[in-house]
Amino acid sequence: MSADHLTGRSAVPSSTQGLAATGSPVTGDGDTRERGPVGGRAGKRASVLLLGLIVPTLILLAWHLSTASGFFRPSQLPSPVSVFAAAVDLIERGQLATHVLISTQRVLLGFLIGSLLGVVAGALLGLSRIADILLTPTVSALRAVPSLAWVPLLVLWIGINEDSKVTLITIGAFFPVFTTLYLGLRHVDRNLVEAARAFGLNGVRLLTTVQLPAVVPALFSGLRLALAQSWLFLVAAELIASSMGLGFLLIDSQQNGRVDRIILAIILLAVIGKTTDALLGIAERWAVRRWA
């Protein structure tokens, strides 16, 4: 196996070296000159991405060395290979996909409902003085409640099912969106609003022409916070009562002493959380370019 591997590796570089010796430097040179700053920017982004991977790689290496050297016992910290094996095992049993999918579904549902409600409430309280005076004390008191305090009530009222979990995530997603939109609307540049009013804009037209576009960047940072909160609340909900999902995998593995699966679940949460955040980040960058 290792001999095959070695010969395979030695064969590939020799062929690329051959290419490089003949035509590759010329085309490479022409390429950079032609692409100019665009290629430079893409190259910079790629190198930033690569630099960002240095620390995770070092951690992985340290993890591998500390377990391989016997510094940690496998019951304390299993090796990267055994965590990978645990993943393969769970995939073969058909459980990993279920855990990941149900968790993602709960997060997305809760996030969508929560941020939608957050947008509505934030717009209402941010734009209407009367709604602001009437409702803001109540809403900020509710925000002060530590979110896990809702769990017993949700379980009693809704029961241990999907709805109570999604509701908890909804609560978690609601407040960041509400708060950023509410504050954003309160702080829309008064000069811009006044200028628009001077040109006869009011009501819905003022809202859609000035106030909403002005808060789009703030709204997106609220959405990103809400998404992070959603994952937080997901794990809380699943740790407390569930039979599926990554939170369940965590608590179940704790009871069975499967540290490898616990680490697998943590890594999956990190990777999925980072991925969803990155997707939203792309949307945010587009929105900021468009509206700010």
Place this chain on the structure above:
Amino acid sequence: MTAVLAPGSTQPHHKQALGVRFSGLGRSFGSSTDRRVVLRDVTVDVKPGEILAILGTSGCGKSTLLRAAAGLDVPDSGEVLIDGTPVRGIDERCAVAFQEPRLLPWHTLQANVAIGLPKSSSASAGKAKVLELLKLVGLDAFAKHRPREVSGGMAQRTSLARALARNPGVLLLDEPFGALDALTRIKMQDLLLDIHRAQPTTVLLVTHDVDEALQLADRILVLGRRDDDDPGSTVAELVPVPGTRPRSRNAADLGMLRSSLLSRLGVTGH
């Protein structure tokens, strides 16, 4: 910049210039226990088509006076009449350009100018009007640019075009050139005179620059206290500016007037 301004060209008809009358205008700010009178008993008649410069020290209520005419502020006493009818709320007959451009950053210059169009204008006529105005202020090549992609002077010209898009009977300018560098300011002043010659609307120009007032105005209204213990500003002086525009910046009679206006504003020895 001025070539497109040939009188009698294909420009759509502007509403005729409208007269403005401030009648016993008073305005104070603050709570009932701590009231600060800013304006009291301001009565001025501005003739249709006239350029009136409003001069005064900082905080004397120049902008408040202008905002009352625009309907952006409600006076405590007295009223503003435009063409004989009182201003109630935002007035369609006025258009304002502020000291800052106040453009919407997410719109192109073209879309920003279009904000100024009267509600009644049709889409195609409106678009043509916007493009014509951008050409008038020399920004037709920048129609699709965003405000942050152009200089401060260009943004201010866009703001002026937005005000003109309204076909205003009264053009209200609140220190529109105050934040510009000296060269750009002179160019903008010339542009304003060109526009006024082609479309003689009534202009109220708030400024703290005596030379600007002397260059542009038919008459200069100095706002200030008549006595030091006066509670608020009122008409301290209302003087016609001699000579026809464009005026030489070095004329002797303007020099005399400049000295007297400056001393009126508390600056002596110039």
